[in-house]
Amino acid sequence: MNYRNIRHIVSSISIFVILFGGLSWLSSCSDIDCPVTNGVWANYVVQGDTLHDTLTISAIRESKSDTILLNKQINTTKFSLPMSYSSANDKLRFVFTxxxxxxxxxxxxxxxxxxxxxxxxxxxxxxxxxxxxxxxxGTRVSQIKISNPNVDYDGTKEHILISFTNP
Structure with missing residues (x-):
């Protein structure tokens, strides 16, 4: 065996070890379903007639500017809003136009x-x-009640049932 054949064999073995080690490392990683991709949102369902006015909802935050959570929805029958985790109460401003x-x-x-x-x-x-x-x-939300109190990753739950009066 000459030097060229030995070098070729060592090179082939090195490539095999690198590929095998890389594949082993990749297969050991897991795809964790973190909350970054699964948000915790409260689902609201409009009871009765659809809201025909334009609806904008903002979070009222103490000592901070308000944050728009839902912007200019029309013909709304359901919507989802994120919840704060630092407060025992969330205050929302519903603006009907x-x-x-x-x-x-x-x-x-x-x-x-x-x-x-x-x-x-x-x-x-x-x-x-x-x-x-x-x-x-206020005058536009005529009824609001809890349907399912447990808010978690399950986006199919109806958490809050809400009814509006149309002027």
Whole structure:
């Protein structure tokens, strides 16, 4: 055997070891379903007639500017909103704008218990919620009630049932 053949064999073995080691390393990794890809959102279902006005919903935040969560929805029958994990209450501003330009504002308060949820050390912290009460102030939200109090990764649950009065 000459030097050229030995070098070719060593080169082939090295390539095999590198490929095998790389494939072993890749197969040892797992795809963790972290909360970054699975949000915790409360699902609202409109009861009765569809809301025909334009609806914008903002989170009212203490000592901070409000954050728009739902912007200019029309013919709304259901919607989903994220929940805070640092407060026992979420306050939401519902702004209704009619086709003639008349604006009405209601405030919805959601009381809840925040429950830390451990997924994996590889994932950021997540919080589930147990809804304890909902209330509305204003003229457009005629009824609001809890349907399913457990807010988690299951996006199929109807958490809050809400009815509006149309002017």
């Amino acid at each position: 009619s086709k003639t330009g008349v604006t009405t504002v209601d405030t919805v308060t959601i009381s809840k218990t925040n429950i830390s949820h451990f997924e994996s050390v590889d994932c950021p912290p997540a919080f589930f919620h147990t809804l304890t009460a909902v209330a509305a102030k």
